[in-house]
Amino acid sequence: MDQLSFPKRPYPTRGGVHAPHNKNTAHKESLEMPVPKMVALPMSQHIGAPCVPLVKVGDNVDVGQCIARSEAFVSAPIHASVSGKVKKIDKITMPDGNRLDAIFIESDGEQRISPEVKPPEVNSISDLLTAVRESGLVGLGGAGFPTAVKLNIPADKHVDTMIVNVAECEPYITSDHREALENGWDIISGIITVKEFLDIHRVIVGIENNKPDAIKALREIVDNSLDPEDEIRVLPLKATYPQGAEKILIKACTGREVPMGGLPSDAGCLVMNVGSIAFIARYLKTGMPLVSRRLTVDGSAIKNPSNVIVPIGTPIKDVIEFVGGYKEEPKKILMGGPMMGISLPNDELYILKQNNAILAFGEKEARLAEPSACIRCGKCVSACPMRLLPLELCNAAERKDDEALGRLNAMNCMECGCCSFTCPAKRHLVQSIRMGKAYLNQKKREQIAQSKGGKN
Amino acid sequence: MDNKLYVSSSPHIRSGNTTRRIMLDVIIALLPTSVAACVIFGFRSAVLIAVCVATCVLLEFISRKIMKRESTIGDLSAVVTGLLLALNLPVDVNPLIAMFGCLIAIVVVKQMFGGIGMNFVNPALAARIVLLVSFPSAMMHWVTAWGAPEAAKIDATTSATPLAAEAGTYSYIDLLIGRCGGSIGEVCAAALILGGIYLVIRRVISPIIPCVYLATAALMSFAFGLDPLYQLLSGGLLLGAIFMATDYTTSPVTNWGKVIYAVGCGLFTMLLRTYSNMPEGVSFSILLMNILVPLIERMTVPRTLGYVKKAKGEKK
Ligand code: SF4
Ligand code: SF4
Numbered sequence: 001m002d003q004l005s006f007p008k009r010p011y012p013t014r015g016g017v018h019a020p021h022n023k024n025t026a027h028k029e030s031l032e033m034p035v036p037k038m039v040a041l042p043m044s045q046h047i048g049a050p051c052v053p054l055v056k057v058g059d060n061v062d063v064g065q066c067i068a069r070s071e072a073f074v075s076a077p078i079h080a081s082v083s084g085k086v087k088k089i090d091k092i093t094m095p096d097g098n099r100l101d102a103i104f105i106e107s108d109g110e111q112r113i114s115p116e117v118k119p120p121e122v123n124s125i126s127d128l129l130t131a132v133r134e135s136g137l138v139g140l141g142g143a144g145f146p147t148a149v150k151l152n153i154p155a156d157k158h159v160d161t162m163i164v165n166v167a168e169c170e171p172y173i174t175s176d177h178r179e180a181l182e183n184g185w186d187i188i189s190g191i192i193t194v195k196e197f198l199d200i201h202r203v204i205v206g207i208e209n210n211k212p213d214a215i216k217a218l219r220e221i222v223d224n225s226l227d228p229e230d231e232i233r234v235l236p237l238k239a240t241y242p243q244g245a246e247k248i249l250i251k252a253c254t255g256r257e258v259p260m261g262g263l264p265s266d267a268g269c270l271v272m273n274v275g276s277i278a279f280i281a282r283y284l285k286t287g288m289p290l291v292s293r294r295l296t297v298d299g300s301a302i303k304n305p306s307n308v309i310v311p312i313g314t315p316i317k318d319v320i321e322f323v324g325g326y327k328e329e330p331k332k333i334l335m336g337g338p339m340m341g342i343s344l345p346n347d348e349l350y351i352l353k354q355n356n357a358i359l360a361f362g363e364k365e366a367r368l369a370e371p372s373a374c375i376r377c378g379k380c381v382s383a384c385p386m387r388l389l390p391l392e393l394c395n396a397a398e399r400k401d402d403e404a405l406g407r408l409n410a411m412n413c414m415e416c417g418c419c420s421f422t423c424p425a426k427r428h429l430v431q432s433i434r435m436g437k438a439y440l441n442q443k444k445r446e447q448i449a450q451s452k453g454g455k456n
Numbered sequence: 457m458d459n460k461l462y463v464s465s466s467p468h469i470r471s472g473n474t475t476r477r478i479m480l481d482v483i484i485a486l487l488p489t490s491v492a493a494c495v496i497f498g499f500r501s502a503v504l505i506a507v508c509v510a511t512c513v514l515l516e517f518i519s520r521k522i523m524k525r526e527s528t529i530g531d532l533s534a535v536v537t538g539l540l541l542a543l544n545l546p547v548d549v550n551p552l553i554a555m556f557g558c559l560i561a562i563v564v565v566k567q568m569f570g571g572i573g574m575n576f577v578n579p580a581l582a583a584r585i586v587l588l589v590s591f592p593s594a595m596m597h598w599v600t601a602w603g604a605p606e607a608a609k610i611d612a613t614t615s616a617t618p619l620a621a622e623a624g625t626y627s628y629i630d631l632l633i634g635r636c637g638g639s640i641g642e643v644c645a646a647a648l649i650l651g652g653i654y655l656v657i658r659r660v661i662s663p664i665i666p667c668v669y670l671a672t673a674a675l676m677s678f679a680f681g682l683d684p685l686y687q688l689l690s691g692g693l694l695l696g697a698i699f700m701a702t703d704y705t706t707s708p709v710t711n712w713g714k715v716i717y718a719v720g721c722g723l724f725t726m727l728l729r730t731y732s733n734m735p736e737g738v739s740f741s742i743l744l745m746n747i748l749v750p751l752i753e754r755m756t757v758p759r760t761l762g763y764v765k766k767a768k769g770e771k772k
Contacts (some may be wrong), residue, residue, distance in 0.1 A: 424474050
């Protein structure tokens with residue numbers, strides 16, 4: 001392993017695009033949303049096994065009470081975000097089209113706190129992992145990977161660096177930015193806790209240089225905190241999308257590359273979203289599990305763009321109404337940012353744990369780009385941060401050519417959207433490549449099934 | 457909410473760049489050269505340009521109609537092809553010959569292979585070469601440029617191209633401002649360089665191909681004992697390196713691919729100039745390298761982030 005020095009400036013990264021930042025909400029204090037009448041909590045708000053309800057229709061629940069869990073290793077329990085009565089348990093359609101059970105809680109408006117809520121006692125790494133698991137925390141940056149699993153680093157991996165992700169490279173979204181400005185002390189105390197228990201001696205707080213106020217605030221806190229060995233540093237990154245993508249962030253902060261198909265721990269890194277790390281500190285102090293979060297509500301159709309702190313499970317419609325409603329007819333609603341977010345079929349869905357933004361756009365912004373023939377300009381190639389050949393991948397995917405998809409490393413595409421964004425012919429590159437990846441996976445499964453069948 | 461929402465795959469925003477905008481930039485970059493052509497060879501250049509552009513657009517429109525596919529004249533690529541072809545012709549060429557060239561470029565080379573982005577050789581170049589082979593005398597009839605030196609004159613109306621003329625006939629200044637014989641778009645080096653700078657600044661082309669092409673040609677001239685600067689400024693090398701070799705469809709998309717391709721262009725250009733009877737090597741060498749592009753691209757697939765070499769014996 002290399003000597004653990006801190007880079008003075010970020011390591012060079014390739015590709016990326018200059019998407020318009022549109023950080024309209026960066027300078028606005030976050031608003032606290034009043035308790036909604038009803039929340040819906042789907043049984044899967046994370047990557048991994050879905051939870052099973054622990055409550056029945058008609059049960060009374062309190063804020064912070066665990067209402068669903070799973071014994072599977074990769075999963076995260078779900079807690080009531082309001083006090084009230086379980087109204088129904090019914091299937092809802094998730095943004096990705098899956099149908100899933102959700103617990104609907106009718107709020108009594110009292111926000112009684114559950115007796116279950118008490119600060120956990122944490123004296124060892126295994127205590128910390130249990131506590132984080134019980135808190136229901138998932139990666140708040142959008143991916144939704146259970147944090148306890150992430151922190152549980154396999155014994156054969158040596159992690160020497162923690163990177164705190166405040167890059168927030170997606171246009172519009174400022175929830176991490178606001179977290180850094182409003183909860184700096186939670187961030188630092190979360191960092192110190194995790195780094196002590198995991199025995200990590202280098203922490204790099206990576207933040208895009210378009211947030212000078214947050215850089216300044218975080219630096220001040222780091223300078224004044226208990227960090228005698230000087231193991232925490234703030235590193236301003238260039239403000240190009242996608243600096244906050246895990247593999248790119250690792251490259252920019254440490255110069256290391258995560259091997260294809262590998263995890264950050266294969267490059268000796270642990271990447272934590274800034275909101276997640278601050279949450280850990282708050283949870284250890286109060287014992288209140290993940291029942292609310294900050295998210296950005298913005299877009300051309302939103303009257304009063306703001307960051308809002310909302311109970312998990314709040315109907316999206318209520319959140320939008322809370323910030324003044326629509327100022328024009330919405331034509332596209334996104335969960336997440338414009339580069340990687342999912343577009344929703346309607347506004348009848350509910351805020352999920354990993355949901356960092358709700359964006360609504362009017363006709364002009366929502367209109368779909370009409371693709372024309374590829375002119376082989378190579379702009380997608382220069383924009384691809386993973387150094388792939390998007391145009392070739394797209395062709396291979398359309399031909400269903402698994403040999404070419406494999407040779408061109410389709411699985412290494414992180415669907416960041418840079419190629420489609422930059423394409424002058426407006427080709428739907430990401431969409432095709434995504435299909436190509438699904439096709440490769442399907443092929444692989446077939447092959448495995450076949451070889452198994454062959455043995456029997 | 458009763459209105460329908462658009463549901464689509466990410467990303468949900470697109471850059472403002474379009475194919476049309478890129479083609480428009482190429483046209484803008486060719487403006488100085490076109491104006492210079494009219495100044496140097498008179499208004500017949502303007503007529504030639506107009507004929508070629510109009511024919512190309514018309515043929516593009518007709519062939520898309522016949523093939524029952526959506527019209528693509530809006531992307532302006534046919535305008536670019538027409539313009540480039542015109543700039544590669546001598547000023548007094550018969551307009552019918554020029555129109556025949558447009559037919560080769562648009563119908564045979566471009567649309568029969570599937571339209572923009574699908575042709576494997578540069579349409580304007582291929583057309584020029586077909587014309588060169590079919591009508592050699594018309595295609596090599598070099599009307600004397602305005603202000604060309606007396607010594608270059610062959611007869612009352614024509615003069616030698618810089619590469620055919622005896623050493624010392626043309627000065628560097630003559631070449632820079634186009635006081636010499638040649639096709640209407642290749643003579644004025646200064647205008648071509650100006651256009652090239654514009655394209656690089658607008659990020660329409662990467663400077664790799666023109667720079668490496670010119671550098672290779674310069675090195676080769678040096679090795680052959682020729683005057684590198686004179687070689688660079690003459691014989692359509694700048695027009696080829698800046699505007700023809702950088703054609704998107706027929707040049708590699710990878711950076712290393714661009715380097716190899718440009719080195720190839722430079723090598724062949726100078727070899728042809730030195731060893732063949734035809735002093736004109738640019739068109740042939742670019743065309744040759746066009747054909748090799750798929751091969752070059754396959755050789756130069758970039759190393760993806762985090763790529764690990766598969767250990768021996770490991771199955772993929
Ligand atoms: S950016 Fe679009 S037009 Fe250009 S090479 Fe890539 S796919 Fe083709
Ligand atoms: S979506 Fe995939 S192919 Fe496109 S730029 Fe991102 S990583 Fe590259």
